[in-house]
Amino acid sequence: MGLHRSDNSCDPTPPTGPLAMALYGALFLALLVGAHAELPGCKIRVTSKALELVKQEGLRFLEQELETITIPDLRGKEGHFYYNISEVKVTELQLTSSELDFQPQQELMLQITNASLGLQFRRQLLYWFFYDGGYINASAEGVSIRTGLELSRDPAGRMKVSNVSCQASVSRMHAAFGGTFKKVYEFLSTFITSGMRFLLNQQICPVLYHAGTVLLNSLLDTIPVRSSVDDLVGIDYSLMKDPVASTSNLDMDFRGAFFPLTEKNWSLPNRAVEPQLQEEERMVYVAFSEFFFDSAMESYFRAGALQLLLVGDKVPHDLDMLLRASYFGSIVLLSPAVIDSPLKLELRVLAPPRCTIKPAGTTISVTASVTIALVPPDQPEVQLSSMTMDARLSAKMALRGKALRTQLDLRRFRIYSNQSALESLALIPLQAPLKTLLQIGVMPMLNERTWRGVQIPLPEGIDFVREVVTNHAGFLTIGADLHFAKGLREVIEKNRSADVKASTAPPPSTAAI
Numbered sequence: 001m002g003l004h005r006s007d008n009s010c011d012p013t014p015p016t017g018p019l020a021m022a023l024y025g026a027l028f029l030a031l032l033v034g035a036h037a038e039l040p041g042c043k044i045r046v047t048s049k050a051l052e053l054v055k056q057e058g059l060r061f062l063e064q065e066l067e068t069i070t071i072p073d074l075r076g077k078e079g080h081f082y083y084n085i086s087e088v089k090v091t092e093l094q095l096t097s098s099e100l101d102f103q104p105q106q107e108l109m110l111q112i113t114n115a116s117l118g119l120q121f122r123r124q125l126l127y128w129f130f131y132d133g134g135y136i137n138a139s140a141e142g143v144s145i146r147t148g149l150e151l152s153r154d155p156a157g158r159m160k161v162s163n164v165s166c167q168a169s170v171s172r173m174h175a176a177f178g179g180t181f182k183k184v185y186e187f188l189s190t191f192i193t194s195g196m197r198f199l200l201n202q203q204i205c206p207v208l209y210h211a212g213t214v215l216l217n218s219l220l221d222t223i224p225v226r227s228s229v230d231d232l233v234g235i236d237y238s239l240m241k242d243p244v245a246s247t248s249n250l251d252m253d254f255r256g257a258f259f260p261l262t263e264k265n266w267s268l269p270n271r272a273v274e275p276q277l278q279e280e281e282r283m284v285y286v287a288f289s290e291f292f293f294d295s296a297m298e299s300y301f302r303a304g305a306l307q308l309l310l311v312g313d314k315v316p317h318d319l320d321m322l323l324r325a326s327y328f329g330s331i332v333l334l335s336p337a338v339i340d341s342p343l344k345l346e347l348r349v350l351a352p353p354r355c356t357i358k359p360a361g362t363t364i365s366v367t368a369s370v371t372i373a374l375v376p377p378d379q380p381e382v383q384l385s386s387m388t389m390d391a392r393l394s395a396k397m398a399l400r401g402k403a404l405r406t407q408l409d410l411r412r413f414r415i416y417s418n419q420s421a422l423e424s425l426a427l428i429p430l431q432a433p434l435k436t437l438l439q440i441g442v443m444p445m446l447n448e449r450t451w452r453g454v455q456i457p458l459p460e461g462i463d464f465v466r467e468v469v470t471n472h473a474g475f476l477t478i479g480a481d482l483h484f485a486k487g488l489r490e491v492i493e494k495n496r497s498a499d500v501k502a503s504t505a506p507p508p509s510t511a512a513i
Contacts, residue, residue: 039274040240041256041292044457047249048102050283050482055100058110061488063093065211066117069203074195084124085196091137092118102245107165108149115143117170117200138193140200142171147208149216151245157238158225159252164212168204173197215492222460222495229454232303233258233296237457248280254457256292258299266302268295273474282479284464286399286456289475290355293395296454297364298352306349306368308442311375312342316441319345322433323372327384331374334382341376347389347442355395359471362395364408370415370434390414391438399467399478403453408446410439460495461486 067090074085096114103109117140125132145168152162173193228234240253259266272294275287300306315323320343324331331339346369353366367390373383392412398405413435458464467480 039270040253041289042254043275043277043287044252045249045277045285047280051100057484064489065207066090069207071199082126086122088121090117091120104245110147112145116141138175140170140173144169149212151243153239153242159220161212161216164209166205166208170197170200218492218495219459223457232305233299234261258296260299260303268298275475283481285477285479287475287477290357293355301352308347310345315343315345319433319437338376341374344373344375346371357476364393364395366391387415387417397469399464401463402455402458404456405453406450461491
């Protein structure tokens with residue numbers, strides 16, 4: 001008997017028809033999107049090591065916020081007794097246990113258990129024609145608060161607190177009544193403290209929601225997103241996706257791209273290696289890819305900043321004499337009116353420099369033209385030579401406060417003629433003096449700018465300390481600890497007052513035409 005394949009068996013033949021076209025189209029689209037997905041030029045990881053420091057500052061801020069709780073007056077009547085509890089204020093927060101943790105996927109969770117709140121309020125009691133009043137201290141005990149901050153990316157690429165979850169409860173209240181009507185208050189204490197506990201339970205979460213969605217977001221507004229670095233270039237630190245939290249860290253991907261201020265829509269394609277963050281020993285880690293530095297150098301190149309012109313007295317005297325001696329044969333053939341003309345030395349970078357990051361160090365490759373000419377007054381300049389310069393600079397990165405700084409050093413230098421190999425040999429005597437010119441005249445100017453640094457995306461009032469730089473293949477990482485140079489309340493109030501002044505400022509006056 002022959003074996004026959006059942007009609008329900010698996011057929012390896014590929015699907016055909018409209019369904020197949022839809023499947024292939026979806027697969028092609030997914031591959032296309034993946035191939036063009038933009039990579040981050042900068043990454044930041046906040047580890048669980050930072051949570052204790054953040055918790056301490058956060059709890060101080062939380063205590064200050066709870067002190068702003070406003071509880072409605074509590075009025076009542078029991079028999080012939082009329083009572084009024086008013087001006088309730090939270091005076092202190094005492095913590096027994098608190099934890100701050102990362103919660104996948106986007107949450108930062110604060111849990112407070114068995115805490116107590118100190119309160120003060122005004123009491124008033126009327127019994128027939130007898131009146132008693134004064135201030136009294138009370139405490140709310142067994143306070144439990146569980147609040148979570150959900151972090152996300154807004155349409156402008158800024159990190160925001162998009163939602164605040166909250167659960168809060170007060171298990172018991174205690175008030176130490178005294179005075180003439182002490183016994184009466186003790187009789188009424190059950191009604192009074194139960195009412196106060198009910199009102200307090202209703203007020204804690206609204207205060208925390210306002211603190212997260214309004215006040216903490218005003219702090220996050222101090223993180224630079226798209227801002228100018230100087231008069232020539234700006235930097236884009238927009239978040240590329242929502243922050244991602246695990247149980248041990250919070251990861252953020254930033255675009256990390258410079259741009260010329262005159263070409264704000266210009267963008268350099270990112271073909272560099274994606275930076276990776278694996279460490280968790282320090283409070284925070286920042287990673288920069290080669291693209292981060294390449295976009296900076298290309299932006300300055302496009303802005304026309306990578307050139308140097310020295311004429312006359314600006315050319316160092318020793319170099320002036322050496323150049324005139326080197327081109328003496330060409331100079332003596334010129335007219336007497338040109339021979340003693342001022343010398344011009346022009347360096348112009350021919351293409352955007354490129355950064356190479358390896359475990360052994362970071363280097364920057366530069367190719368520039370060097371033009372030497374005489375510039376007689378009121379006459380066309382006379383070119384003596386045009387040569388090409390190849391230079392390699394070493395770069396050392398450092399993080400100071402919130403600024404990424406760079407120290408450059410000239411390592412390799414070579415000049416050659418664009419016209420002939422023979423002239424290249426004749427340029428050998430100029431190699432050392434031109435290198436000295438770069439080291440003495442050009443490198444200090446570059447380092448003065450690069451050492452000023454560029455701010456990294458960090459809120460105001462928080463700095464990096466004790467940083468360690470590590471090079472990898474195609475990117476570098478900087479591990480550091482955090483330091484609160486200012487309190488959260490100080491920074492928030494400063495920026496909110498600035499926003500209020502800006503919003504209430506009168507419009508500029510216009511003159512009548």
